[in-house]
Amino acid sequence: MSATQTVQLMDGTSLAKRLVKEAAVKAAEISQRTGAAPCLATVLVGEDPASVTYVRMKRARCAKAGIKSRHIGLPATTTAAELIDTLAGLSGDPKVHGILLQHPCGPHIDERAAFEAIAPEKDVDGVTMHSFAAMSFGLPGFVSCTPGGIMRLLEAYDVDLAGKHAVVVGRSAILGKPVGMLLLAKDATVTYCHSRTADLSRIIQEADVVVAAVGRPRLIRGEDIKPGAVVIDAGYNPGNVGDVDFDTALTRARLITPVPGGVGPMTIAVLLAQTVNAAANQLGIQHH
Amino acid sequence: MSATQTVQLMDGTSLAKRLVKEAAVKAAEISQRTGAAPCLATVLVGEDPASVTYVRMKRARCAKAGIKSRHIGLPATTTAAELIDTLAGLSGDPKVHGILLQHPCGPHIDERAAFEAIAPEKDVDGVTMHSFAAMSFGLPGFVSCTPGGIMRLLEAYDVDLAGKHAVVVGRSAILGKPVGMLLLAKDATVTYCHSRTADLSRIIQEADVVVAAVGRPRLIRGEDIKPGAVVIDAGYNPGNVGDVDFDTALTRARLITPVPGGVGPMTIAVLLAQTVNAAANQLGIQHH
Structure with missing residues (x-):
């Protein structure tokens, strides 16, 4: 590859807007045909400021897309059993189409047990064991956002x-x-690296596609990016710094996500899209 | 590594015998304390000769280990709904502790739907979505054998x-x-290769541990094995040929499984061990 190769930014902000718009059209159609909007239940234990902000942001985005949200704020002292009861109740409530449990829930709660109280057909955040296996086996289901x-x-x-x-x-x-x-389901050869990986640099150097999803600022060195590679940075670290050394990676990659404005906006967009799809499935509506 | 490096065969036959012996001791203890032996239900649709042989072999091994088996042979014309009913019935039957659905079930049956009718606590063959996610997340559960x-x-x-x-x-x-x-749960860096992988040889050359699990005779070239690597051959092809070119791999590996006598015997051993553990769990027995 020559030094004059052009790199393209992957514009998550624009793509997310398009997805949210599509979701809004579908939500409006559902509301019109059934008299009730798709509804996402958001559940938060305690008042962690970051979690409060995330939930507020997600609910605001729902509202703009014509998706109702029902917030259940539980005190920090909520027991695991009480949380599971709440989630099981929402799973059985026909007025709720999707359920989001904002995490972390606090050290006294077994999050896995809580997630598993979410019915797979309402798991629009893609956190249940069922959803993970469905993603792994290429079966219908909701994906992690x-x-x-x-x-x-x-x-x-x-x-x-x-x-x-x-x-x-x-x-x-x-x-x-x-x-x-x-x-892997798209036929890529997939390597999982992590904190115990012995020679991360060498492995990155062979990657056609890098997905950085670890939350360590600039862990991935730009000079390790193979010329022409596709770089997806799902890291979010203080100061809007991703997991990839962006400036150097930019000189080598063919496609790269900026931070912010790459992966970040897509997460909520998928949540909204899946909530609308969950509502359509549960209400037996086929979109045109 | 020098040419005089010694390679060691991984003796699955001996290890499997030891596991089965341990399972037999536990099975005897369960029988003595409860008056009933652990019980594995085997379900077979149709009369595919290989499947008939596999089921017969598994039941014989159960019998030798003091594990009861109950065989349900269904006609090839069995519908998916009938099979699911059968499996759901066994899932709810307190006298059955483990369930094995021999597959393939035939082209007219949705095997995934059938597997999912097996209760996770009786999934001693490790085929359900729940078991897969539990393996993936390091949670308690049964593993694929x-x-x-x-x-x-x-x-x-x-x-x-x-x-x-x-x-x-x-x-x-x-x-x-x-x-x-x-x-991955044991902190290895893990690469998944498959039929679409572009440069299998090069990737194998970098592997400290190779697991061949594809069913293509001698797909893995011996000369690609890194000196000192560990080679696990889970392939079983006609003529007792594995997925690895054994003779050449033998000159390079540190540890290697023979075919037969490596991975093969371990599969049934794990099935028996998990059946006994399932019975102990369901009967509330703690082993000494």
Whole structure:
């Protein structure tokens, strides 16, 4: 590759806007045909300021897209059993189509048990074991929102994944692991790297697609990016710094997500799109 | 590494015998304390000769270990709904502790839907979505039998996986995908390769641990094995040929599984061990 190669930014902000617009059209159609808007229940335990902000932002975006939200704010002293009861109640409530449990829930709560109280058909945040296995096996279901957003970005920029080497850095249950499985389903050769990986630089150097999903500022060195690679930075660190050394990576990549404005906006867009789809499924509505 | 390096065969036959013996001791204890032996239900649709043989072999091994088995042979014309009814019935039957659905079930049956009718606590073959997610997230649950057997072999031969590069060739739902997740849980860097992988040779050359799980005779070239690597061959092809070119690999590997006598015997051993554990769990028995 020559030094004059042009790099293209993957514009998550614009793509997210388009997805939200589509979701809004579908939400309006559902409201018109059924007399009730799609409804997302948001559940928050305690009052962690970052979590309060996230939930508020998600609800505001829902409102703008014509999606109702019902917020259940539980005190920090809520027990795991009480939280599970709440989530099971929402799972059985026909007026609620999607459920979002904002996490972390606090150290005294078994988050996995809480997630599992969400019915798979309302798991619009893609956090249940069922949703993970569905992503892994290529079965119908909801995807984890950030991985889903990453896949939509790759699709929007016509990235052909078949036979390509995709390296995922990070192995969390809602980001690294599922995005690797989604890339594998698209016939990429997938490598999972993480904190114990012995020679990260060398592995990154062989990657056609890099997904950084670890939350460590500039862990991925720009000079390790293979010329012409596609770089997806799902890291969000203080000061709007991603997991990739952006400035150097920019001189080598073919496609790269900015931070902010890359992966970030896609996450909420997928949440809204999946909420509308959940409502359509539960109400038996086929979109035109 | 020098040419005089010694290679060690990973003796699955002996390790499997030890596991089955341990399972038999536990089965006897359960029988003595409860008056009833652990019970595995085997379900077979149709009369595919290979499947008939597999089921017969598994039941014979159960009998030798003091595990009861109850066989349900269904006609080839069985519908998916009838099969699901049968499996749901066994899931709810307190006399049955483990359920094995022999597959393939035939082209007219949605195998995934059938597997999902098996209660997770009786999924001793590790085929449900729940079991897959539990393996992936490091949660309690049953493992898929061949992946579980591979992990026990690695443990028995003291293979330290942390930070090592493990390459899994194959991505099936009950072998390649889960063994990769189990290796990742042991802190290996994990690469999934498959039929669409562009440069398999080069990737194998970098592997500290190779797991071949694809069912293509001698797909893995011996000369690609890194000197000192650990080679696990889960392939079973006609003529007792594995997925690895054994003779050449033998001159380079540090540890290697023979075919037969490596991974093969471990699969049934894990099935029996998990059946006994399922019975103990369901009967509330703690082993000494």
